[in-house]
Amino acid sequence: MSEGAVTLAASTRRRGVGRRVDRAFGILTAASGSLVLLVLAYMVLTTTNTALPVFRAEGISFVTGSEWLPSRGVFGILPFIYGTLVTSAIALVIAVPISVGLSLYLTEVAPAWLRGPVGYAVDLLAAVPSVVYGLWGVFVLLPLFLQPIAEALGSAFGFLPIFAPPASGISYFGAGVVLGIMIIPIISALAREVFRAVPADDRYAAYALGATRWEMIWGAVIPRSRAGLVGAVMLGLGRALGETIAVALLVGSRPSISASVLQPGYSMAAVIANQFQEADAPQIRALVGVGVVLFAITILINMAARLLVWRMVAER
Amino acid sequence: MNRSTRHFSRLLVAATAGALLVGSLALLGCGGDVVPAGGSATTVGGSATTGGLLTASLTGVGATFPEPLYLEWVGEFVTNVEPGVKVNYQGIGSGGGIQQLTQMTVDFGASDAPMSDEEIAAAETASGATVLHIPTVFGAVAVAYSLPDVTDLKLDQETLADVFLGTVTTWDDPAIVALNPGVTLPSAAISVVHRSDSSGTTSIFTGYLTKVSPAWSDTVGAGKDVRWPVGIGGQGNDGVAAVIQQQEGSIGYVELAYATEVGLPTVSLRNQAGSFIAPSLASTSAAGAGVDFPADLRFSLSDSPASEAYPIVGATWILAYDSMADPAKAEALRAFLTWALNEGAPVAEDLGYAPLPDDLRALALAKVDEVGSR
Numbered sequence: 001m002s003e004g005a006v007t008l009a010a011s012t013r014r015r016g017v018g019r020r021v022d023r024a025f026g027i028l029t030a031a032s033g034s035l036v037l038l039v040l041a042y043m044v045l046t047t048t049n050t051a052l053p054v055f056r057a058e059g060i061s062f063v064t065g066s067e068w069l070p071s072r073g074v075f076g077i078l079p080f081i082y083g084t085l086v087t088s089a090i091a092l093v094i095a096v097p098i099s100v101g102l103s104l105y106l107t108e109v110a111p112a113w114l115r116g117p118v119g120y121a122v123d124l125l126a127a128v129p130s131v132v133y134g135l136w137g138v139f140v141l142l143p144l145f146l147q148p149i150a151e152a153l154g155s156a157f158g159f160l161p162i163f164a165p166p167a168s169g170i171s172y173f174g175a176g177v178v179l180g181i182m183i184i185p186i187i188s189a190l191a192r193e194v195f196r197a198v199p200a201d202d203r204y205a206a207y208a209l210g211a212t213r214w215e216m217i218w219g220a221v222i223p224r225s226r227a228g229l230v231g232a233v234m235l236g237l238g239r240a241l242g243e244t245i246a247v248a249l250l251v252g253s254r255p256s257i258s259a260s261v262l263q264p265g266y267s268m269a270a271v272i273a274n275q276f277q278e279a280d281a282p283q284i285r286a287l288v289g290v291g292v293v294l295f296a297i298t299i300l301i302n303m304a305a306r307l308l309v310w311r312m313v314a315e316r
Numbered sequence: 317m318n319r320s321t322r323h324f325s326r327l328l329v330a331a332t333a334g335a336l337l338v339g340s341l342a343l344l345g346c347g348g349d350v351v352p353a354g355g356s357a358t359t360v361g362g363s364a365t366t367g368g369l370l371t372a373s374l375t376g377v378g379a380t381f382p383e384p385l386y387l388e389w390v391g392e393f394v395t396n397v398e399p400g401v402k403v404n405y406q407g408i409g410s411g412g413g414i415q416q417l418t419q420m421t422v423d424f425g426a427s428d429a430p431m432s433d434e435e436i437a438a439a440e441t442a443s444g445a446t447v448l449h450i451p452t453v454f455g456a457v458a459v460a461y462s463l464p465d466v467t468d469l470k471l472d473q474e475t476l477a478d479v480f481l482g483t484v485t486t487w488d489d490p491a492i493v494a495l496n497p498g499v500t501l502p503s504a505a506i507s508v509v510h511r512s513d514s515s516g517t518t519s520i521f522t523g524y525l526t527k528v529s530p531a532w533s534d535t536v537g538a539g540k541d542v543r544w545p546v547g548i549g550g551q552g553n554d555g556v557a558a559v560i561q562q563q564e565g566s567i568g569y570v571e572l573a574y575a576t577e578v579g580l581p582t583v584s585l586r587n588q589a590g591s592f593i594a595p596s597l598a599s600t601s602a603a604g605a606g607v608d609f610p611a612d613l614r615f616s617l618s619d620s621p622a623s624e625a626y627p628i629v630g631a632t633w634i635l636a637y638d639s640m641a642d643p644a645k646a647e648a649l650r651a652f653l654t655w656a657l658n659e660g661a662p663v664a665e666d667l668g669y670a671p672l673p674d675d676l677r678a679l680a681l682a683k684v685d686e687v688g689s690r
Contacts, residue, residue: 168563278411280415
């Protein structure tokens with residue numbers, strides 16, 4: 001073909017076929033995006049609809065009541081909300097220092113040849129299925145660590161309401177520890193990326209001013225990484241809030257509220273998993289209602305996290 | 317780091333992980349089994365040498381209290397009597413059994429608590445048929461515990477209630493020590509275990525406590541699930557047995573067969589006549605002697621006045637409709653239940669369940685004959 005014909009053919013392609021391909025691509029990606037939103041909206045609508053009779057019957061006492069007696073038609077889910085928040089808080093208290101320390105070690109302190117393998121091994125923790133965590137927690141961790149540590153805390157610090165006896169490894173504490181282990185790889189992976197993203201210039205500037213390695217970390221790396229760390233912690237928290245099987249096996253299945261973390265309790269995801277199979281229609285609606293409230297709480301915490309991150313970024 | 321170093325470090329990680337895995341497997345093998353023993357396997361099918369011309373597939377759900385027994389019965393019935401019949405039984409709790417029977421998603425239900433009047437009304441309205449309560453065996457609700465050096469423990473009614481109310485909190489409480497002279501009890505805290513699901517076993521246990529303890533009946537009451545003052549929840553009888561086994565210093569209530577299978581010691585309870593009786597086949601049967609059974613066969617056996625009777629005994633029922641949709645299923649269910657009531661006694665006794673006394677068995681067989689079809 002002559003040069004002119006090639007150019008004409010190419011421009012025709014660009015104008016006709018090319019534009020159609022672009023439009024088709026746009027439609028396809030828009031469709032994928034809207035499909036996800038549609039599924040989300042459908043989930044929210046159908047679950048809320050299913051739970052509506054229970055919401056109407058119980059009113060606000062559904063979330064403020066603390067009596068859960070399905071055989072008598074009494075559904076108050078405050079113990080589950082409390083348990084979910086407490087176990088997630090314990091998980092964060094355990095996981096955040098360990099993950100941040102681990103990530104700092106891997107990015108700042110460890111010799112170069114060690115960083116790859118150790119990082120890889122930590123990421124492997126995230127690949128373990130949660131039911132395996134639960135079984136390992138019950139059969140290995142509980143008798144070897146959780147029960148002895150819980151009893152030690154109870155006898156040493158039992159005067160504090162948070163560690164009041166009777167102490168049990170099957171408790172908010174036990175579930176919280178296993179949850180903490182589960183979210184370490186999530187927080188650590190993101191924290192590593194955040195620390196790596198700190199520009200080298202900032203680090204050298206700190207060294208040039210005579211800082212030691214730790215002073216450099218606290219002065220140059222951490223301040224730059226705060227927003228990213230909050231995001232990482234929130235991601236870990238999201239996993240902890242929704243974790244079902246590991247908590248169901250270790251939390252104690254007791255629908256009550258207790259100030260002591262060494263006592264058994266319940267969580268929203270765990271009660272759904274434990275009771276759904278043999279629930280009759282009113283109880284199923286109540287359990288779906290628990291799911292709706294869990295969803296709402298997760299969204300609220302996510303929104304709060306985003307606000308926090310935006311404000312931190314804006315401050316800089 | 318260049319490519320070959322990266323590959324080498326990955327290899328090192330993989331090798332270390334593999335070595336750790338092999339090492340821990342070896343350690344587990346030496347250290348013994350962490351998994352509690354127990355649970356009988358269902359043998360379905362097998363060699364068909366004896367007669368039996370029925371073909372049907374039955375599904376039943378309900379109580380975990382008689383589950384070990386029903387699974388054995390099903391295995392023997394299908395292997396030796398009617399190979400063409402498949403029976404699938406799942407223990408999900410008495411509450412679940414009653415509920416699924418009402419919803420007609422199963423062919424029969426099983427419960428350790430007879431259905432209440434409201435539950436019967438609901439089921440009969442939903443199905444248009446009459447509900448039949450067919451008692452199969454008596455079982456004892458044993459109070460199992462795990463204390464390493466204590467093989468014999470006695471409790472009376474008030475102390476048992478106090479333990480589950482949370483007013484007696486340590487094993488060396490004066491009340492327990494007084495009942496067990498000569499036994500060294502540790503000063504450890506008592507860890508109570510109860511059911512987290514809706515359960516007929518709970519119903520029998522709390523029904524007994526309501527009868528013998530005014531404090532219990534005022535604060536907690538009876539039911540398939542109650543507001544437990546203290547304790548950890550376990551899922552099903554097997555879940556409770558597993559928790560007791562895992563946690564030293566715990567005490568909980570399970571059907572006797574579960575305590576025996578897992579190897580948990582059981583408490584000898586003081587009965588109405590004043591003797592401390594351990595749960596066993598003999599003491600379970602003694603509780604059913606001389607009772608006047610009502611026509612609908614719904615009754616309670618706890619706190620029996622008989623001198624040799626174990627105080628926490630319950631019957632367990634198969635719940636069925638007198639008019640099933642499928643005649644083949646009705647016939648198969650009748651055949652299974654008749655065989656179980658007539659020939660199932662040895663298997664039941666092996667597992668610690670007491671077969672029905674003759675007078676009740678005759679009444680139960682008459683009820684089985686009422687299982688028919690439209």
